[in-house]
Amino acid sequence: MQIRTPLELGLVIRDRRRKLGLTQAELARKIGAGRQWLVAFERGKSRAEIGLVLRALSALDLLLTIHPDDLPLEPSDGPIPVDIHAVVDAAKKARE
Amino acid sequence: MQIRTPLELGLVIRDRRRKLGLTQAELARKIGAGRQWLVAFERGKSRAEIGLVLRALSALDLLLTIHPDDLPLEPSDGPIPVDIHAVVDAAKKARE
DNA sequence: TTCAAATGTCGGCGTTCGCTGACAATATAG
DNA sequence: CTATATTGTCAGCGAACGCCGACATTTGAA
Numbered sequence: 001m002q003i004r005t006p007l008e009l010g011l012v013i014r015d016r017r018r019k020l021g022l023t024q025a026e027l028a029r030k031i032g033a034g035r036q037w038l039v040a041f042e043r044g045k046s047r048a049e050i051g052l053v054l055r056a057l058s059a060l061d062l063l064l065t066i067h068p069d070d071l072p073l074e075p076s077d078g079p080i081p082v083d084i085h086a087v088v089d090a091a092k093k094a095r096e
Numbered sequence: 097m098q099i100r101t102p103l104e105l106g107l108v109i110r111d112r113r114r115k116l117g118l119t120q121a122e123l124a125r126k127i128g129a130g131r132q133w134l135v136a137f138e139r140g141k142s143r144a145e146i147g148l149v150l151r152a153l154s155a156l157d158l159l160l161t162i163h164p165d166d167l168p169l170e171p172s173d174g175p176i177p178v179d180i181h182a183v184v185d186a187a188k189k190a191r192e
Numbered sequence: 193t194t195c196a197a198a199t200g201t202c203g204g205c206g207t208t209c210g211c212t213g214a215c216a217a218t219a220t221a222g
Numbered sequence: 223c224t225a226t227a228t229t230g231t232c233a234g235c236g237a238a239c240g241c242c243g244a245c246a247t248t249t250g251a252a
Contacts, residue, residue, distance in 0.1 A: 003160040006146050034241050050102050051142035061165050064099040069159045130211050
């Protein structure tokens with residue numbers, strides 16, 4: 001599974017949590033976070049802190065790997081190329 | 097590369113940034129973050145927000161993948177006998 | 193449908209974020 | 223070595239965090 005946005009991350013965690021038969025309250029307790037944090041995170045909270053995220057992944061036995069995209073894992077007809085800089089610039093401008 | 101902690105994440109980004117010949121200021125600007133954020137993040141800041149982290153990975157052309165640790169990412173050398181139908185069924189079920 | 197569990201939402205609170213600007217401390221040239 | 227670029231640190235600021243408690247809504251099983 002490829003992760004590009006906070007929402008994708010949240011959905012992956014949600015699926016896995018359910019697959020393991022855990023409730024939000026149970027998982028939150030395991031990772032030492034509030035239940036409300038999990039609620040927001042699974043729904044794509046973009047400003048969640050990575051420490052908790054990594055703990056969640058660990059608690060769900062999910063492995064996180066990073067690799068340069070010029071060494072493709074799977075020959076992709078894959079993700080739509082996005083100009084991140086343009087996006088960010090737009091976002092910044094929007095905030096002013 | 098496997099990621100378990102915020103520090104590992106920071107170090108991976110740092111290595112990649114240097115490999116691409118970017119300065120902290122340059123990368124921070126691309127991401128739309130302050131330079132001080134990058135400084136702290138590369139040094140393992142555990143409460144950095146994932147939104148910025150994902151933007152950093154994207155800006156460095158790094159792919160992030162998640163998978164259960166009981167489904168190894170790369171088949172060890174030598175063909176592993178696999179029941180393709182079982183795998184497909186499991187995947188299908190998983191998506192529901 | 194009924195009812196309990198699970199999930200989502202709200203307000204308030206103290207803490208920490210990430211930002212800017214300025215300065216100190218290292219690396220890297222020349 | 224000196225000079226420059228890069229990286230690291232500090233203080234101050236507004237904004238958002240993640241927490242808790244309580245309540246509303248949705249889900250799932252009897």
